[in-house]
Amino acid sequence: MTARAGKATQETLIRRLTEDWAKALRARDLDGMMANYAPDIQVFGIAPPLKYKGLEAHRKQWEQRFASLQGPIGYESRDLSISAADDMAFSHHLDRIIGTMKNGETMNSWVRVTVCYRKIDHEWKITHEHVSVPFDMETGKAALDLEP
């Protein structure tokens, strides 16, 4: 296998992981989502704290997210860019999760997502995830209505 073919293969595997994650999200399949993360995942999440660490904390965060949403969960992703070496990769993209909160409000803001991966025991795992929206420096408000 040439180096170029190897690189393309790793990118394909990362792309598949991204698709598996999205499929699990739409199905509210928490185990399926968590299967993609390393045990010591370090997360810069959309809400406080500044950072948290570990699969258990990440699972809890998603449990709360699912609990706050009623009915079906939609998911859209665009501008996916993947860079992959043999055992290390990163990707970034814009995502939006579309749903209805328990309080009746609609959730459909675009967020920025950067994901870092390591190959652990021959399997790609997410070791770091950074999800955010920018904020308006004048008002101090999160910019939740931006379109890509």
Next chain:
Amino acid sequence: MTARAGKATQETLIRRLTEDWAKALRARDLDGMMANYAPDIQVFGIAPPLKYKGLEAHRKQWEQRFASLQGPIGYESRDLSISAADDMAFSHHLDRIIGTMKNGETMNSWVRVTVCYRKIDHEWKITHEHVSVPFDMETGKAALDLEP
């Protein structure tokens, strides 16, 4: 050179790039800062838009930032984690830029920073940068007073 030594060397180079960037920031040395970025850098910045691309846009953003700050610029960074392969790397850390805005307000919020690198013509360059603060989902306000 063993693979382990090679990896350690790349991490050292990334660490040096991070230090060079910080030194340039403190000195308001825009050229010095920009020397670390790839021409097609893709940025998820702290303020809108969702994303922007290219060295020129990034330079302009920092010009505006410097223009908005009076006097000396302080910089503090912690929890630096670097993962490096031969020609690809990523890092993440918590940063705060400490300064006084032209309107008299103090700037000293902690932000989360994720940085992705590629080796281009034998030199490490930043190809993607994601800087953010989390926001409070109840109030919609950016969380600017969090401590690590």
